[in-house]
Amino acid sequence: xxxxxxxxxxxxxxxxxxxxxxxxxxxxxxxxxxxxxxxxxxxxxxxxxxxxxxxxxxxxxxxxxxxxxxxxxxxxxxxxxxxxxxxxxxxxxxxxxxxxxxxxxxxxxxxxxxxxxxxxxxxxxxxxxxxxxxxxxxxxxxxxxxxxxxxxxxxxxxxxxxxxxxxxxxxxxxxxxxxxxxxxxxxxxxxxxxxxxxxxxxxxxxxxxxxxxxxxxxxxxxxxxxxxxxxxxxxxxxxxxxxxxxxxxxxxxxxxxxxxxxxxxxxxxxxxxxxxxxxxxxxxxxxxxxxxxxxxxxxxxxxxxxxxxxxxxxxxxxxxxxxxxxxxxxxxxxxxxxxxxxxxxxxxxxxxxxxxxxxxxxxxxxxxxxxxxxxxxxxxxxxxxxxxxxxxxxxxxxxxxxxxxxxxxxxxxxxxx
Amino acid sequence: xxxxxxxxxxxxxxxxxxxxxxxxxxxxxxxxxxxxxxxxxxxxxxxxxxxxxxxxxxxxxxxxxxxxxxxxxxxxxxxxxxxxxxxxxxxxxxxxxxxxxxxxxxxxxxxxxxxxxxxxxxxxxxxxxxxxxxxxxxxxxxxxxxxxxxxxxxxxxxxxxxxxxxxxxxxxxxxxxxxxxxxxxxxxxxxxxxxxxxxxxxxxxxxxxxxxxxxxxxxxxxxx
Numbered sequence: 001x002x003x004x005x006x007x008x009x010x011x012x013x014x015x016x017x018x019x020x021x022x023x024x025x026x027x028x029x030x031x032x033x034x035x036x037x038x039x040x041x042x043x044x045x046x047x048x049x050x051x052x053x054x055x056x057x058x059x060x061x062x063x064x065x066x067x068x069x070x071x072x073x074x075x076x077x078x079x080x081x082x083x084x085x086x087x088x089x090x091x092x093x094x095x096x097x098x099x100x101x102x103x104x105x106x107x108x109x110x111x112x113x114x115x116x117x118x119x120x121x122x123x124x125x126x127x128x129x130x131x132x133x134x135x136x137x138x139x140x141x142x143x144x145x146x147x148x149x150x151x152x153x154x155x156x157x158x159x160x161x162x163x164x165x166x167x168x169x170x171x172x173x174x175x176x177x178x179x180x181x182x183x184x185x186x187x188x189x190x191x192x193x194x195x196x197x198x199x200x201x202x203x204x205x206x207x208x209x210x211x212x213x214x215x216x217x218x219x220x221x222x223x224x225x226x227x228x229x230x231x232x233x234x235x236x237x238x239x240x241x242x243x244x245x246x247x248x249x250x251x252x253x254x255x256x257x258x259x260x261x262x263x264x265x266x267x268x269x270x271x272x273x274x275x276x277x278x279x280x281x282x283x284x285x286x287x288x289x290x291x292x293x294x295x296x297x298x299x300x301x302x303x304x305x306x307x308x309x310x311x312x313x314x315x316x317x318x319x320x321x322x323x324x325x326x327x328x329x330x331x332x333x334x335x336x337x338x339x340x341x342x343x344x345x346x347x348x349x350x351x352x353x354x355x356x357x358x359x360x361x362x363x364x365x366x367x368x369x370x371x372x373x374x375x376x377x378x379x380x381x382x383x384x385x386x387x388x389x390x391x392x393x394x395x396x397x398x399x400x401x402x403x404x405x406x407x408x409x410x411x412x413x414x415x416x417x
Numbered sequence: 418x419x420x421x422x423x424x425x426x427x428x429x430x431x432x433x434x435x436x437x438x439x440x441x442x443x444x445x446x447x448x449x450x451x452x453x454x455x456x457x458x459x460x461x462x463x464x465x466x467x468x469x470x471x472x473x474x475x476x477x478x479x480x481x482x483x484x485x486x487x488x489x490x491x492x493x494x495x496x497x498x499x500x501x502x503x504x505x506x507x508x509x510x511x512x513x514x515x516x517x518x519x520x521x522x523x524x525x526x527x528x529x530x531x532x533x534x535x536x537x538x539x540x541x542x543x544x545x546x547x548x549x550x551x552x553x554x555x556x557x558x559x560x561x562x563x564x565x566x567x568x569x570x571x572x573x574x575x576x577x578x579x580x581x582x583x584x585x586x587x588x589x590x591x592x593x594x595x596x597x598x599x600x601x602x603x604x605x606x607x608x609x610x611x612x613x614x615x616x617x618x619x620x621x622x623x624x625x626x627x628x629x630x631x632x633x634x635x636x637x638x639x640x641x
Contacts, residue, residue: 019498019531028528035516326512329473330573331501331529333494409500410474413512 020336029343032320039312040348046308047352047392048359051385053301055360056367059377061294063368066376068290078111079216080245080252081274082259094270095239096263098228101150103262104243109251114151115240116217119144119231124201126224128187142183143223144200146231146240154244155216161191162209170229177205180221184210200224203234217244302392309352309396313345317404324404325412334405341401342394349393350386357385419485421580421612422447422470427479429465429635439465441635442479447614449484449580452607454615454626462635463616464585470614471504471583472496484580501530505574509586511566513558513573519545520554523573530577544576545569548602564595571602575611582606584615588622600625 033040084094096115097103104113125139151157152164160181169176177198179189189196189207196207205226214220231237243263247255256275260268317324324337361382368375407415424445430436439462447453457463468474469481472488481488483499491499505526506512513522523541545551548568558566567587574582584603588596600622607613615626623629631638 020529021531021534023534024528031517031521035514322512323514326514327525327529328497329471329500329506329512330526331497333497333529335494336497336529408474410468413473413508 020332025336025339025343029340029347032340033344033348036316039316043309043312043345043348044352044355046304046312047306047349047389048355050302050304050306050308050392051353051356051389052359052363053356054298054388055357055377055381055385056363057294057298057301058291058381059360059364059375060367061290062376062378063364063373065290067373077252078247078249079275080247080256080259082243082245082263083241083272083274084239085270085272087270092267093239094264094267096241096243096271098240100240100243100263101148101154104245104259105150107255107258107262109248109255111246111248112150112153113243113245114148114154115146115228115243116148116151116220117146117228117231117237117239117241119146119226119235119237121200121235124203126183126187127199128189129197129199138188140186142186143219144231145220145223145225146228146237147220147225148228148240151244154246155214155220156246157214157220158212160210160212162207164209165225165227170227173229173233174227175203175205175230175234176208176227178209178211178225179207180211180223180225181213182222183224186222198224216246302388306392306396309345309349309393310399313341313397313400314403316344317341317400320404321407321412321415324407325409325415328407328409328412337407338401338405341404342397345397345401346390346394349396350390352393353386353389356389357382360385419482420446421449421451421484422614423482424469424476425480427469427476427481429462429469429474430477439635440469440476443632443635443637445630445637447581447612449612450607450610451628452613452615452626453628453630454617454623455630455632456617456620456623457632458618461632463632465635466632467583467585467614467616470581471506472499497529501526502577503580505577505579505582507567507570507574507582507584507587509589511558511563511570511590513566513569515557515559517557518554519550519556519558519561519569522558522569523576526573526576532577541572541576544572547575548572562595563591564598567591567595567599568602571599571606575606580612582611582613584613584617586617586619587615588617588619596622 082096082100084096087094098115100115101113104110121144126142126144127139129138147165148170149164149166157164162178165176165178168174179187184190187198189198189210197204198207199205205224211221228237228240245255245259252275256273259273260271264271327337361377364377365375422445424443426442426444427440428438428442429440430438443466445466455463455466465474469476476489483503486499488496488499514525517525520538520541523544524537527537527540542551542554545554548571550565550568550572553561553565558569561569582603587603588599591599596619603613603615604625615622617623
């Protein structure tokens with residue numbers, strides 16, 4: 001092919017060579033595409049669907065991961081749990097102090113902190129009524145936990161009815177309890193219209209509140225929660241088992257180093273701090289996992305589109321065998337024929353890419369609108385879609401184009417007659 | 418001065434296991450400006466001969482020159498160049514693109530010759546005018562009669578000013594009146610110096626040529 005469109009130079013004794021300008025290649029390709037508009041539209045539609053699926057899946061991946069990461073940042077990245085390690089033999093105990101919550105709330109970056117302990121009630125069962133009725137099976141093995149008042153803030157507890165524990169309950173050793181919703185249902189405690197009590201073995205507790213839910217420490221949902229002071233008095237709770245700390249976003253990493261010193265400056269190494277991974281690492285991990293998943297889905301969609309292009313282009317080559325023969329008779333080389341068909345399939349792929357990118361973005365915006373999410377899509381995705389579409393068209397058209405180019409003029413003319 | 422078309426002991430076989438010899442050591446020459454008809458029964462090898470002369474097919478053995486150029490030694494691009502610049506084709510079934518106008522069909526012949534785009538439409542119109550169908554330049558071929566389509570095909574064949582016009586049963590699909598007009602048109606092209614080789618089994622068309630070659634079972638039998 002020549003770029004100038006000028007006739008090839010003919011030298012004495014040498015035959016002329018076939019030549020075709022790029023403008024003619026483009027013109028002939030477009031004329032070929034528009035020869036059968038219906039077929040062209042169907043071909044473009046295949047790529048459009050494939051690219052729309054790809055763009056939509058990538059966009060939804062980014063949108064969904066942003067949503068997940070947002071939640072992760074809000075909860076997991078702002079939680080620290082501190083517990084004590086068993087002390088070595090002959091060494092003093094690594095027990096957490098009873099005022100752990102108050103100590104930590106003085107640290108910059110701590111939103112709230114509270115202690116939580118599983119209470120050993122000696123295998124006693126919990127009944128929904130203080131009356132022990134041997135005919136009924138109303139006693140259950142339910143976890144009893146002791147909590148400081150500030151724990152409820154640290155775990156973001158929501159109250160369904162009644163109220164939460166306060167400092168007075170703990171100081172006085174009141175036999176009161178707050179029930180998790182699952183425990184309340186199990187014990188048959190509904191709304192607290194009147195005074196409701198439960199029994200742990202022979203110890204009767206007045207139910208002052210029922211939780212609706214918690215954001216952290218979900219085992220509380222199935223527990224009976226009593227004041228720490230009561231647990232110490234009744235069940236000889238030796239020390240808090242853990243401290244749950246809610247931090248400001250970004251402060252968890254720093255606080256995880258400060259918290260042991262604030263709690264046990266004498267034995268900081270005896271405490272175990274469970275802090276979240278760095279948010280950036282988690283973000284990258286989640287993004288990477290979702291990208292892989294959605295890329296695979298999008299890739300399959302694109303493959304289906306590519307097979308569609310290849311199929312339609314192949315059918316087109318077969319339909320146009322006579323035309324190929326005619327063009328060869330008029331001087332088209334194999335390269336001219338291959339270029340024309342490749343340009344046709346690549347152009348249809350690129351057009352499908354533009355339409356697919358638009359459709360895919362609409363899907364992302366539509367889903368985000370329906371879910372009240374913020375649509376997030378990388379700018380490179382819609383920009384690259386036509387390139388990917390064109391490349392897909394090019395690859396899909398390769399075999400049909402080579403097949404067209406491989407036809408001998410006489411065979412093509414005979415087949416197309 | 419060498420003959421424009423020169424075949425020397427050209428053979429063409431098809432199939433590998435039991436080869437069918439369509440041409441058998443054919444010696445054939447056509448001088449520049451000659452008007453030759455090749456006649457023969459169906460399957461005698463006349464179309465195979467035309468395909469080889471037109472560089473649409475390659476001989477199995479033998480040698481072939483066009484104006485002294487050894488065609489067998491040419492690459493695909495070189496052979497395509499010969500077809501685009503030196504040879505015009507007129508087929509029995511016209512081979513017009515149904516989705517392109519008459520004018521565009523004629524212009525298509527110049528696409529692969531590397532000629533400049535400027536003036537292409539004017540040259541195509543002049544060719545259509547020469548065959549007497551310029552007034553249908555904007556029509557689609559499907560709207561034309563058989564005779565008109567063949568005129569368009571002839572215009573397409575001559576627009577690049579080839580030296581050889583190869584016609585394969587050019588009047589095979591036409592009635593007698595249209596056949597006469599097409600032969601008259603070909604005659605005028607011959608008068609302008611074009612070398613014309615016509616494949617036909619029509620005695621009337623064969624008689625139109627100044628030299629008649631008969632081919633039987635792949636061999637040239639006699640020349641009159």
